[in-house]
Amino acid sequence: MSWFTEARFGLFLHWGLYSLAARHEWVKSYERLDDEHYDRYFRHFDPDLYDPEAWAEEAANAGMRYVVVTTKHHEGFCLWDSALTDYKATRTPYGRDLLAPLVEAFRRRGMRIGFYHSLLDWHHPEFPVDLYHPQRDDEETRAAPRDVRKYADYLHGQVRELLTGYGPVDLMWFDFSYPGRGLGAKGRDEWRSRELFDLVKELQPGIMINNRLDLGSGDFTTPEQVMPQGGTTGGVPWESCQTLNGSWGHDRDNLDWKPADLLIRMLVDNVSKGGNMLLNVGPDGRGRFGPRAVGRLREIGDWMSLHSRSIHGAGAAPGLTPPPDCRYTLRGDRLYLHLFAWPLKHVHLDGLAGRVEYAQFLHDASEVQPLRVDPAQPGHLYLRGLPEDTLTLQLPVTRPDVA
Ligand code: JFZ
Known part of the structure; x- marks a missing residue:
């Protein structure tokens, strides 16, 4: 697992049907959109400009050493050609698998491959309604109770597909658990996390698994959109995941973009504390990164072209206190x-x-x-x-x- 601490800088990709709504990847929950309404994004999903080679090139030039892609986000839509559902890219107007060419393109650039996989699923009929679900508790859901065991079978089956169909996978990023949090709380019992963890390790012995299965720290921990103080994870490798603009999915009208110099300082700050930074891009509905994201990646790349020796393979300097700023x-x-x-x-x-x-x-x-x-x-x-x-x-x- 030394590749992970050596790499220090990775690309997070949030891409799915929500990229068409273009107002946050939680849009289905935030706006309580029902399946019928949300289906418009499925029927119009056609990223004709998708070019994973171009994405991999931007990432490599920015000095990123790995990628973590949303195979499925909370909406339930699958980027790969799963045999277990029709809710997938191959059934949209686009009609092709999006995952295999992405894995190939990034691998060709020497990058490590990570799969983000949502534990939540707002499309699966057996996923019990909970406080995050777009369809909240009502007469109808109480009349037709959902069986979380059936959903967990689906979850495990899809993870098996992902870890057997795409060659070596270096990292698995499950998201997320909410045990004991009111209506429909879910954690290790509902996901059958121990069994899932063991399955992942059996299929990909070298893989690293994150900490959101409700099993403790995992192989690495994932503080989100905050800068950890460092030394607080008790020696467990960590990675802070960060957005460019506060949203993970493509968010057209968002103007909260972090400038490149701040992003560089965030990266340095992470490494100085012994951690990684996973920086997110939310590609749009035609499969492009968009000019604001590209601009920032290139500015980071300009800096990295001269300074990456202080990032790749670097870490904290124990016992030394730097001057202010x-x-x-x-x-x-x-x-x-x-x-x-x-x-x-x-x-x-x-x-x-x-x-x-x-x-x-x-x-x-x-x-x-x-x-x-x-x-x-x-x-x-x-x-x-x-x-x-x-x-x-x-x-x-x-x-x-x-x-
Ligand atoms: C999750 C997702 O809901 C979100 O859309 C995005 O994918 C992000 C990377 O992960 O958001 C979380 C998950 C866990 C916490 C907070 C936000 N948490 O544990 O505080």
Whole structure:
């Protein structure tokens, strides 16, 4: 599983019928759309511009090393040609399997493959109504009780298909459990999580499974849209999943886009705490990433082309505290200092005096000289009195890596 902590940066893909509604992947639940209404997205699903090679290229250029794709989200629609349902891409106007070409394209780029699979299913007739379900508790549902065991059989059967039909799968991302949360609560008993976990490991012995099966931490944990403080997962690998704009599915009118420099700082912050970042793109109904997503991926890629050595294979620097607005990442014996804000002329590094052989900027390999306090120089008066173990580096007034 060392590939996972080596990779540090992955692409999350949320793509399904909700991409046509283009107002959040929870639209069916939020707006309580019934099956008949929601069916319009199924009947009009035809992503004619779908080009997984182009997606894989954008991801690779951004420095991403793995992909996690929604094989099925809560709406129940399947991107692959499942034998267990007709609610799948092959029965839409598009008429073809979407998953196999995606897996091939990303594999060809050397990327690891992850499958997101929703435990919730708002389409399956045996999935018991619960507080999230678009069809809430009513006379009709009480008259025709649903059998969660039958749904779990379907769930296990589909996972078997996914893990036998697409070659090696590196990661399984189940979503999500809500045990003991009122009407229709679901967790390990309903999903038969232990049995499912064992099935996954039997079919793909090398696979990593996330922590949302209600079985404890899993092989890795998945804090969502927050920045963990680090050191809090007790040594379990972790990955924070993040959106570009607060929504996972394509969300046309959303204007809450994070700028690329923030996304880069988020990535650095994750790695400095020993975690991964899984950054989401919600492709649109024609199968495109959209200009705002592409713009950000390319800006991240520009940065990664010069700085990926501080990300891939890097992690936290135990025992070292960076200056304010800075982060450390450590890779072997190389320590990387990330300056989120540019200080005036000097940066003071506690505890590093005598421990650094040589310092340079990463983007152009130019030397960064340490400051040696010269008692004869009046300007240095103000720098005296720094702790003995502090290493002070001299910086240009202007950040050198920008035009
Ligand atoms: C879930 C999904 O509902 C959502 O649509 C998206 O796919 C996201 C990646 O995962 O959302 C969750 C799941 C779990 C929690 C919060 C949001 N949680 O445990 O707090």
